[in-house]
Amino acid sequence: KKQAYEETKQMRKITPAAYKKEYPWLKEVDSLALANVQLHLERAYRKFFREPGTGFPKFKSKHGSRRSYTTNVVNGNIWISEGRLRLPKVGTVRIRQHREIPAGWLLKSVTVSMEPSGKYYASLLFSFELCENQAGTVRAEKVLGIDYAMQGMAVLSTGEKCENPGYYRQAQKRLAREQRKLSHCQKGSRNYQKQKRKV
Known part of the structure; x- marks a missing residue:
């Protein structure tokens, strides 16, 4: 496709029907799903040919x-x-x-x-369809202001103070640990797939 574009400056369009002749098992697949894949592929090629600096579309394996x-x-x-x-x-x-x-x-x-x-x-x-009157009006008693301090504490407009338990930081550390384990597994192996589920 890249060579054909360089020669003619036009993109060749291969339809899903043409692929079905080459790969008969594609007849078992939803034709609209194939059409969507075709659209995504065409969009990727169009971006590659028309936008400098964009990489050539890469094959994504299952x-x-x-x-x-x-x-x-x-x-x-x-x-x-x-x-x-x-x-x-x-x-x-x-x-x-x-x-x-x-x-x-x-x-x-x-x-x-x-x-x-x-x-x-x-x-x-x-x-x-969104009607104009669906936006409604904001009731003052349902509005809440939050002032977040860098120390991990938030103060609400009601005067209530909330401590930050640090769940996000803990989750980040746990994710980093599991990702390190994944990097040591052989790609495609059973242990790799098992560890990938944790990540």
């Missing part, structure tokens, strides 16, 4: 990169109802829904990702 894909809603192919999510090519799966979806919100796309722990998460993108 072992070293985030495992996720995005698919779009077309003609009701994706829906969420009563603790279940329907995905193209996957079917209906049970989910643990964290919040109610307000009436009038339209589902646009879903990004499914697998964490190093082996758990799957679905991030849902919605669109909705």
